[in-house]
Amino acid sequence: MNTKCAECDGPINVPNDVIVGEIVSCRDCGVEYEVSEIRGGVALLKPAETVEEDWGE
Amino acid sequence: MVRVGVVASSGYIGGELLRLLLQHPQVDLTVATSRSYAGEYVFRVHPNLRGVTNLTFTEFNQGTLTEKADLVFTALPHGESVKYIPQLAKTGLKIVDMSADFRLKDPSKYKSWYGFDHPSPDLLRKFVYAIPEINREEVRGATLVSSPGCMAITSILALAPLLKQSSFPIDAEHIVVDAKIGSSGAGGKPSLSTHFSERYNVVRPYKPAGHRHSAEIEQVLSGLAGEEVKVSMSAHAVNMVRGILCTCHLFSSGSPQPLEIWKAYRSMYDGSYFVRIVRDKKGPFRLPDPKIVIGSNFCDVGFEQEGRTGRVVALGATDNLIKGAAGNAIQSMNLMLGLDERAGLNYAPLHPV
Numbered sequence: 325m326n327t328k329c330a331e332c333d334g335p336i337n338v339p340n341d342v343i344v345g346e347i348v349s350c351r352d353c354g355v356e357y358e359v360s361e362i363r364g365g366v367a368l369l370k371p372a373e374t375v376e377e378d379w380g381e
Numbered sequence: 382m383v384r385v386g387v388v389a390s391s392g393y394i395g396g397e398l399l400r401l402l403l404q405h406p407q408v409d410l411t412v413a414t415s416r417s418y419a420g421e422y423v424f425r426v427h428p429n430l431r432g433v434t435n436l437t438f439t440e441f442n443q444g445t446l447t448e449k450a451d452l453v454f455t456a457l458p459h460g461e462s463v464k465y466i467p468q469l470a471k472t473g474l475k476i477v478d479m480s481a482d483f484r485l486k487d488p489s490k491y492k493s494w495y496g497f498d499h500p501s502p503d504l505l506r507k508f509v510y511a512i513p514e515i516n517r518e519e520v521r522g523a524t525l526v527s528s529p530g531c532m533a534i535t536s537i538l539a540l541a542p543l544l545k546q547s548s549f550p551i552d553a554e555h556i557v558v559d560a561k562i563g564s565s566g567a568g569g570k571p572s573l574s575t576h577f578s579e580r581y582n583v584v585r586p587y588k589p590a591g592h593r594h595s596a597e598i599e600q601v602l603s604g605l606a607g608e609e610v611k612v613s614m615s616a617h618a619v620n621m622v623r624g625i626l627c628t629c630h631l632f633s634s635g636s637p638q639p640l641e642i643w644k645a646y647r648s649m650y651d652g653s654y655f656v657r658i659v660r661d662k663k664g665p666f667r668l669p670d671p672k673i674v675i676g677s678n679f680c681d682v683g684f685e686q687e688g689r690t691g692r693v694v695a696l697g698a699t700d701n702l703i704k705g706a707a708g709n710a711i712q713s714m715n716l717m718l719g720l721d722e723r724a725g726l727n728y729a730p731l732h733p734v
Contacts, residue, residue: 332643332660353643354662374662 325367331355338367347372383718386412386450388441388457388465392569394479395456396427397707403434405711405725407718410434411449414441441465447472452718454710455479460497467501475717476525477710483508483527484597494596511713513722514653514680515541515601521716528713531705532560532616533594536627537601538656538680539669539697542649545605547642549635551693553606557630558598558614563621563671566701585618592616624671625705629695636688646682654723655704655712659683669698676700677730678708700730 325338334352342348342359348369349356357369387398390413402410413423415438423438424431439445446453452475455462462480470476485491488502499505509516509523512534520526529537536558543551561584567575574580592614602610643660650656660683661667669681681698699705708726715724 331639331662333640333647334643349663352658353660354664356662 342367382409384409384411384451386446386453388414388453388455391415391418391426393565394706397702398454401707401711407720414439477714479528484510490596494593513712514656520713523717526713528710530594531701533597535625535697535699536598536629539627539682539695540629541605542645544602546645546648549633549637552632553608554611556612558612559628560616561619561626563624565623582620583618587618588616623675623700625699625701626671627697631693633691637686642684655679657681669696671698674698674700674730675734677728678704678726680704
């Protein structure tokens with residue numbers, strides 16, 4: 325199943341056998357989403373918690 | 382096969398044209414001229430071409446060019462092209478000029494930006510200023526093409542979606558382009574300022590105001606925006622051999638959101654293989670960086686926005702000798718000749734460099 329990224333409108337490919345808690349990411353901008361629920365065969369996504377990189381500058 | 386010649390091919394842009402044309406599957410490189418090196422093997426001046434070609438440089442000769450070539454690239458210095466091209470254009474040869482001499486449509490701009498009265502103002506209208514991602518259809522089938530300056534094309538590609546496609550207001554009179562460029566942008570002729578001890582490790586502001594590329598950037602962006610655009614540009618020489626990064630600042634009275642900016646870029650560059658939108662949340666290269674386009678015809682573009690000030694930062698990165706010069710010119714040639722736009726240019730960038 326496919327869905328769109330809320331950040332950039334890019335494609336997110338969600339495997340058909342995805343399970344709750346799995347992380348999927350946007351091909352174009354790299355934003356990560358966590359599968360929060362599967363309802364009626366459709367995976368609902370929420371932004372995954374990410375650690376901001378410290379660039380040290 | 383298309384027979385192609387390169388006029389004034391001993392410089393860096395000329396050398397890059399030769400390198401790419403020699404590997405082009407539908408081009409037969411027949412002539413390479415150089416006044417300084419006539420009679421010399423091309424590979425003695427461009428050592429990367431040893432074993433690739435045994436071509437020798439010849440003197441410029443219009444008769445030879447018309448006899449041996451269907452299309453010529455002219456890589457003469459600014460102010461020199463204009464002395465040769467009016468006669469060359471009369472022969473019916475297809476021409477791609479790399480100089481600034483036919484980039485501006487308004488002849489009066491040559492006086493103000495380049496300090497001379499243009500001797501062939503009628504010819505300015507006949508040249509197509511070619512950035513395929515901006516005016517592909519105009520380039521297709523053109524006979525006379527003018528190829529943009531390296532910092533101009535890099536900043537134009539970064540800024541164009543925001544001027545043409547954005548759904549929020551942009552202050553068109555206050556656009557700032559901050560460009561950083563490697564040493565090859567200064568050409569192959571040595572000087573004190575390019576001497577290793579003086580050039581190495583610099584971050585040298587060499588044209589903080591009044592850079593000539595501003596004129597062509599304004600010309601293109603004004604056309605896209607449908608209103609007069611003013612660009613303030615500053616250029617810096619930095620510690621690279623190849624590469625350009627243009628960091629462009631625009632201001633909006635609205636509060637543009639990432640999604641609408643993404644849509645503007647996608648809408649502009651959908652189907653343009655050589656422009657990649659880079660705004661990633663992972664890895665060390667999250668925004669355009671010249672390091673990641675070196676050796677290729679790609680222009681990476683990206684953006685960031687600052688809600689507090691209404692500022693949008695548009696970034697563009699190119700290899701100044703490829704998408705900034707020879708690659709874009711060959712891409713234009715492909716369109717002029719009805720070839721696949723990617724022909725001879727489909728190389729992934731080098732990494733690491």
